Amino acid sequence: MNKLLSSTLFILMLSTVCTAQQQRVTVQLNQRFQYQFEQDENGWSASRSILYRDTLANLNPVRTVDLIPTGTEWEEFDFMISHLSIFDLPDQADIENRKRPIQPGGNFIRFQVYDGNTTRTFSYENPVSELADYWQVKNVFTFITYVLQDFEAAFEGM
Numbered sequence: 001m002n003k004l005l006s007s008t009l010f011i012l013m014l015s016t017v018c019t020a021q022q023q024r025v026t027v028q029l030n031q032r033f034q035y036q037f038e039q040d041e042n043g044w045s046a047s048r049s050i051l052y053r054d055t056l057a058n059l060n061p062v063r064t065v066d067l068i069p070t071g072t073e074w075e076e077f078d079f080m081i082s083h084l085s086i087f088d089l090p091d092q093a094d095i096e097n098r099k100r101p102i103q104p105g106g107n108f109i110r111f112q113v114y115d116g117n118t119t120r121t122f123s124y125e126n127p128v129s130e131l132a133d134y135w136q137v138k139n140v141f142t143f144i145t146y147v148l149q150d151f152e153a154a155f156e157g158m
Helices: 003-018 074-083 135-150
Strands: 023-029 033-040 043-055 058-069 108-114 119-125 151-153
Touching: 023 135, 033 058, 043 074, 043 151, 058 074, 074 135, 108 135, 135 151
Parallel strands: none
Antiparallel strands: 023 033, 023 108, 033 043, 043 058, 058 151, 108 119
């Protein structure tokens, strides 16, 4: 093989490794907890932060711990975000054929997702009140339940 072609192939392979698609899912629950899942060339990692509101517009993490999946592997997390269409869910207010206004109260869930190309933010308020009405709400509720049940702090104390 010619040296120029060999060098070009090596650079292309290196570029592919260095630019592996990154993904991120950040979930805020009731402006009190934040879960962050990030994927890079080494795989997924996760953390949970307790949030504190220091001003009306500012939420700051008070404490952050790394999370690990309990009894499951990261492949299950990949399956869940894909199966539940987490990167493609609309904002609750934008669900097609909404029959009624969003019911205030209950839990407030805010997502920020990055699929490797685009960052989007969407939210759901009081999803329990609409579980039977919209598959999108059911997917949000299923994902939150999965995160709360299948991830634990990497060490005791939170």
